[in-house]
Structures are given as C-alpha cells and as structure tokens.
Amino acid sequence: MSQSQCGVSDRLFTIRYKCDDQSHLIIKEADTCLKCTTKDCNYFCPSDVYEWEKKLKITTVAYENCIECGTCRIACPSDNIHWVYPKGGYGITYKYG
C-alpha cells in the first residue's frame, strides 16, 4: 500500500462523552406525546434516545446517548422537543486518530 492510501483504522474516530447531570433535551408537553400517534422520535434518532414508555405513558429521554446530530430539532411533527447543545465542557467529542 502506498503512503498516500489510508487504512480503515486511519479513518476511524473515537467518541468521548462527558455526561452532564441535566438533560439538554426536554420534552415540552407530555400531553402532546400522549396524543402523538406516530411516535416518530422512537425511530428517527440514530442513538435510540427516545422511547415511548407504555406503562407510564411518557416519552423517556436517554440524553446521555445523544450524539448531537440535531435531527430531533426538526423531526418531531409537533415540535415538542426542546434541543440545545450540552453546556460547555459536556457532551460529545469526536477525536480522529
């Protein structure tokens, strides 16, 4: 392999996450989720952050798994998710190498 070619391991990156004790993702209105028939958030999030809890009738938010892709800012049909970046120093860091 020539030196100009990159091996797979060169392209891999590691993910480091420093977890805040407060969620940066907030469900605005529990009632809106209750009425939501499609529960889109259970499907569009690549990190499975949102899950409809049938017994409690709430959407649970595993914010510590969020990779900050931003999809849930626009993909909830009822605009029912308040999304901000984690506070400075918290959240995800992508490190190439």
Ligand code: SF4
């Ligand atoms: S967050 Fe949005 S998509 Fe998810 S259950 Fe609530 S209203 Fe539906």
Ligand code: SF4
């Ligand atoms: S920003 Fe992306 S990874 Fe994080 S909760 Fe929203 S959809 Fe999931």
